[in-house]
Amino acid sequence: MVDILEQSLEAACQQIRCGAITSLALVSACLEKVQDTKDSGCFLHVSESSAIQAATQSDQRHKNRAPKSILDGVPIGLKDIFITRDAPTTCASRLLEGYIPPYDSTIVAKLREAGAIILGKLNMDEFAMGSSNEFSAYQPVRNPHNPDKVAGGSSGGSAAAVANHSVFAALGTDTGGSIRQPAAFCGTVGLKPTYGRVSRFGMIAFASSLDQAGPLTRTVRDNAIILQAIAGYDDKDSSSVEQSVPDYLEGIEQGVQNLRVGIPREYFEESLPSAMAQALAKTKKSLEEQGAELIDISLPHSEYGIATYYLLATAEASSNLARFDGVRYGNRVGGDDDLHAMYQNTRSAGFGPEVKRRIMLGTYALSAGYYDAYYLKAQKVRTLICQDFRDAFSQVDVILTPTTPTTAFGMGEQLNDPLAMYLSDIFTVNVNLAGLPAMALPIGFDEDNLPLSCQLIGRPWDESTLLGVARSIEKYGGGSI
Amino acid sequence: MSDETISLNQVKHIAKLARLSFPEEDLVSMQVDLQAILGYINKLEELDTCSIDATIHPHNIPLPLREDHATPALPREDVLKQAPEVLANGFGVPKVIE
Amino acid sequence: MANHWETVIGLEVHAQLSTKSKLFSSSGTTFGRAPNTLVDVVNLGLPGVLPVLNKEAVKMAIQAGIGLNCTIHPQSQFDRKHYFYPDLPKGYQITQFAQPYATAGYLDIAIGGSETKRIRINRIHMEEDAGKNVHDSCALGSRSVIDFNRAGTPLIEIVSEPDLSSSQEVVSYLKSLRQILRYLGVCDGNMQEGSFRCDVNISVRKHGKKELGTRTELKNINSFKFIQQATEYEVERQIYLLEAKEVIVQETRLWDSTKQQTRSMRSKEDAHDYRYFPDPDLPILNVSLEQIENLRNNLPELPNKKKERFLSDFKLSEYDATVLTEEPEVATFFEEILNHHRNPKLAANWLMNELLRDAKETPLHQLKFGAKELAELLALIDSEVISGKIGKEVLGILKEEGGSPNRIVESRGLKQVANSDELKPILEEIIARHPQQASDYRGGKTKLIGFFVGQIMKETQGKANPKLVNKILKELLG
Numbered sequence A: 001m002v003d004i005l006e007q008s009l010e011a012a013c014q015q016i017r018c019g020a021i022t023s024l025a026l027v028s029a030c031l032e033k034v035q036d037t038k039d040s041g042c043f044l045h046v047s048e049s050s051a052i053q054a055a056t057q058s059d060q061r062h063k064n065r066a067p068k069s070i071l072d073g074v075p076i077g078l079k080d081i082f083i084t085r086d087a088p089t090t091c092a093s094r095l096l097e098g099y100i101p102p103y104d105s106t107i108v109a110k111l112r113e114a115g116a117i118i119l120g121k122l123n124m125d126e127f128a129m130g131s132s133n134e135f136s137a138y139q140p141v142r143n144p145h146n147p148d149k150v151a152g153g154s155s156g157g158s159a160a161a162v163a164n165h166s167v168f169a170a171l172g173t174d175t176g177g178s179i180r181q182p183a184a185f186c187g188t189v190g191l192k193p194t195y196g197r198v199s200r201f202g203m204i205a206f207a208s209s210l211d212q213a214g215p216l217t218r219t220v221r222d223n224a225i226i227l228q229a230i231a232g233y234d235d236k237d238s239s240s241v242e243q244s245v246p247d248y249l250e251g252i253e254q255g256v257q258n259l260r261v262g263i264p265r266e267y268f269e270e271s272l273p274s275a276m277a278q279a280l281a282k283t284k285k286s287l288e289e290q291g292a293e294l295i296d297i298s299l300p301h302s303e304y305g306i307a308t309y310y311l312l313a314t315a316e317a318s319s320n321l322a323r324f325d326g327v328r329y330g331n332r333v334g335g336d337d338d339l340h341a342m343y344q345n346t347r348s349a350g351f352g353p354e355v356k357r358r359i360m361l362g363t364y365a366l367s368a369g370y371y372d373a374y375y376l377k378a379q380k381v382r383t384l385i386c387q388d389f390r391d392a393f394s395q396v397d398v399i400l401t402p403t404t405p406t407t408a409f410g411m412g413e414q415l416n417d418p419l420a421m422y423l424s425d426i427f428t429v430n431v432n433l434a435g436l437p438a439m440a441l442p443i444g445f446d447e448d449n450l451p452l453s454c455q456l457i458g459r460p461w462d463e464s465t466l467l468g469v470a471r472s473i474e475k476y477g478g479g480s481i
Numbered sequence B: 001m002s003d004e005t006i007s008l009n010q011v012k013h014i015a016k017l018a019r020l021s022f023p024e025e026d027l028v029s030m031q032v033d034l035q036a037i038l039g040y041i042n043k044l045e046e047l048d049t050c051s052i053d054a055t056i057h058p059h060n061i062p063l064p065l066r067e068d069h070a071t072p073a074l075p076r077e078d079v080l081k082q083a084p085e086v087l088a089n090g091f092g093v094p095k096v097i098e
Numbered sequence C: 001m002a003n004h005w006e007t008v009i010g011l012e013v014h015a016q017l018s019t020k021s022k023l024f025s026s027s028g029t030t031f032g033r034a035p036n037t038l039v040d041v042v043n044l045g046l047p048g049v050l051p052v053l054n055k056e057a058v059k060m061a062i063q064a065g066i067g068l069n070c071t072i073h074p075q076s077q078f079d080r081k082h083y084f085y086p087d088l089p090k091g092y093q094i095t096q097f098a099q100p101y102a103t104a105g106y107l108d109i110a111i112g113g114s115e116t117k118r119i120r121i122n123r124i125h126m127e128e129d130a131g132k133n134v135h136d137s138c139a140l141g142s143r144s145v146i147d148f149n150r151a152g153t154p155l156i157e158i159v160s161e162p163d164l165s166s167s168q169e170v171v172s173y174l175k176s177l178r179q180i181l182r183y184l185g186v187c188d189g190n191m192q193e194g195s196f197r198c199d200v201n202i203s204v205r206k207h208g209k210k211e212l213g214t215r216t217e218l219k220n221i222n223s224f225k226f227i228q229q230a231t232e233y234e235v236e237r238q239i240y241l242l243e244a245k246e247v248i249v250q251e252t253r254l255w256d257s258t259k260q261q262t263r264s265m266r267s268k269e270d271a272h273d274y275r276y277f278p279d280p281d282l283p284i285l286n287v288s289l290e291q292i293e294n295l296r297n298n299l300p301e302l303p304n305k306k307k308e309r310f311l312s313d314f315k316l317s318e319y320d321a322t323v324l325t326e327e328p329e330v331a332t333f334f335e336e337i338l339n340h341h342r343n344p345k346l347a348a349n350w351l352m353n354e355l356l357r358d359a360k361e362t363p364l365h366q367l368k369f370g371a372k373e374l375a376e377l378l379a380l381i382d383s384e385v386i387s388g389k390i391g392k393e394v395l396g397i398l399k400e401e402g403g404s405p406n407r408i409v410e411s412r413g414l415k416q417v418a419n420s421d422e423l424k425p426i427l428e429e430i431i432a433r434h435p436q437q438a439s440d441y442r443g444g445k446t447k448l449i450g451f452f453v454g455q456i457m458k459e460t461q462g463k464a465n466p467k468l469v470n471k472i473l474k475e476l477l478g
Ligand SMILES: [Mg+2]
Pocket: C012, C157
């Protein structure tokens, strides 16, 4: 029975389409797997009955030869940051425990429209703030390759659920690396699309100018299939952009002949673990052998990314989280007589330590007398970082870097050192600041059997090139699991 | 900003602005954390950004506008469904003093 | 002693734009609906929602900016203003802080006689309204109830320079501003419903001093009368304090109309720190210069212009022109009458004397007839088909039942009798019945002609043409 979960999403789609397997069988197998891997902490909510019902309907459609799309009937998971009308949406926070929203996010609406089966809501760091998934208010997520290691964050549940075959794909969100870093730690493919490519409507905001949703999958082609289903302008999101959406599978096998691959020296200066350095070297070599040209480039302001990111992201977060006040929804604490106390008690009890830390930092950065020195300064440095990438993309078509400075670290290792945790995003945050598309791609394992990953960064709106390069690495170079 | 460290009073003031409250010992550890992070952030001072424009949005796109059509409201039942306190068809809160 | 003091007043007016839907979402904006029935996921501030700007609100805001002589900026930006208050759904208000869409305008106000004073307008910005706290009901005890129907309603905030120096000027400014917005059709100006709200910033200083005194702010007063009273009270209070060498506290004060005094707002607003920053959900708002010019060229006629035109084109008196241009609805009605029957003086008289007197109870748009019907009636009078007196009778019927004046006159036989063959025998009979009066008339009491006119009017139910009656009488009695 478990066999059918080993295949790719694309293969599962084909099997359903040709009648070799039913959606219901897939959903049942996934639900069983979810049960078996319960200790991993991936799921915050399993939508068992609605998934079974949806699968039955999907099977009927296939029987009538009227599937909604290629995805019709395939079980997927959603990070619990996406608003779902019929299932609890908590953002892994106590404050939203039991919250059931009255509407669907655009992404969820699109996936339902495509016939995908939503199996449940996946664990994450509370309000997407964290890089280890230890800041979930409910439970940490364990790395599927070693339960003593973190799954990464904040989309740790999404990465781990895909890696342990509980779902064929998952949706995550990425504000400073929250898709790519857990994808790297868990050995999956994770794509952060161009800012504005995918609607943010119904995705609980962390940092609005940086947040972007994207797919986590086991293969590059699967990733393209999910991106296809969720990409596109949404008139409910003023920051989404009217850009035509290409067919992402169309050119995906065409290789990297004559492609210029930028190797930014700043990303290779850090002393990387030797297995990671070797895997990256092997990947470069494989690209060269397939006809790509490697070009040494510089992204000189890279080292300012973390500082810039943590100012902008926390400032926006402090604002976005102001709505959680215990008036209209969420768990209120106190409020018998004093309004001010109700706010303080509700927010102090509802938010976990990392969320509070970031609200404090962001509030400080925006407060009177500090705005220019912190927030405005960071916006200006952001301009410099954007310019770095523009310059680089005048010479190259895609940029190759490590995804993370280390492989998955141990549970509890960085829990009490917020700055150290922040620095683990060093290779991913600049991409968000510049609004670019980027992918994390497995390229093998280290001596402890922990996944290794490389990051590909593309031009705005050019996810196609990223997917093509990733597919080449997947086929000829990097390892897959 | 370089030599400035955040004082305990400032931490308290910020907490109040953000409607958060901390036990005294947590205030101190918050101060320590913020000092460490702000110390790192001061790195930005190395850059001269006088002549640089601020980036607010990653892409320079115009704001889309919607037509002025009113659509049906959310049913009141749904509006109030998740409210911690429902009172007289509205959201109840401790008395607001003016 | 008050003569040593000079009053300095600046005004912040919040005017609600007359759009169908909210500023950033699509629920309706009708006033007076049951609590929380005009709310959508966006203006309720649910997790995950995003704002999308209303095109019509932008258009109306720009029209107001042009009407108030502002510079309209092709680029403006929305910012978030943070504070915690239960009626504020997101913990911040979306407003325009650093880059408002309109700046540097002015408004010329009347200050007695034909004199005007120019009040500079610092800026106008767009913003969303908050919900409403209900806490005056005893039944609620120690609780307040929040109604979010108003949350997200589009507003413009019009901020004047501190150029006003008396309560009369304040009221004159507000009336004139409200009139302009109503003329432009961008705000209904209804103060009771909160569509036009005013904050008054008041300070006093010794005459000749340059620097401003400490100011207090009077908030949300909902009638011109109260604004005038509150302003006068507050000026006196400040002067009294300063004369007594006391300090004025910079604070927000409310007008208590029962006690006829201002009082400090009790909510202690711990030093505001609104933490403004550009809203990352909303890119820069671009309005092309063509769009702005297009709106400028198609701007509805403003009250001053209209009044001038009424004076010159229709030769109305200053008084009539003022009355008829006060309300856009009246001016439009008046011009509509003239479109169908061009006798400005007659139309002005009938509109002012017969319809505006009751306009409080029955505003023009609630009449059972329109300008076209009134024009028809005036035409009947002008062409002497009916007399003015019968005209009033017909108007009474119109008010009661509506309908067409022509048909009313026809079906009720109200047409004037203007045929001497018909009138002569009746008059001969009347003269025969009143020999005394006839001989008195002939003896020189020519005023008695009125007596005979009265008699025939009685007999014809007022339908006899007075001119013709006079002519025939003079023949018969002459
Ligand atoms: Mg104001």
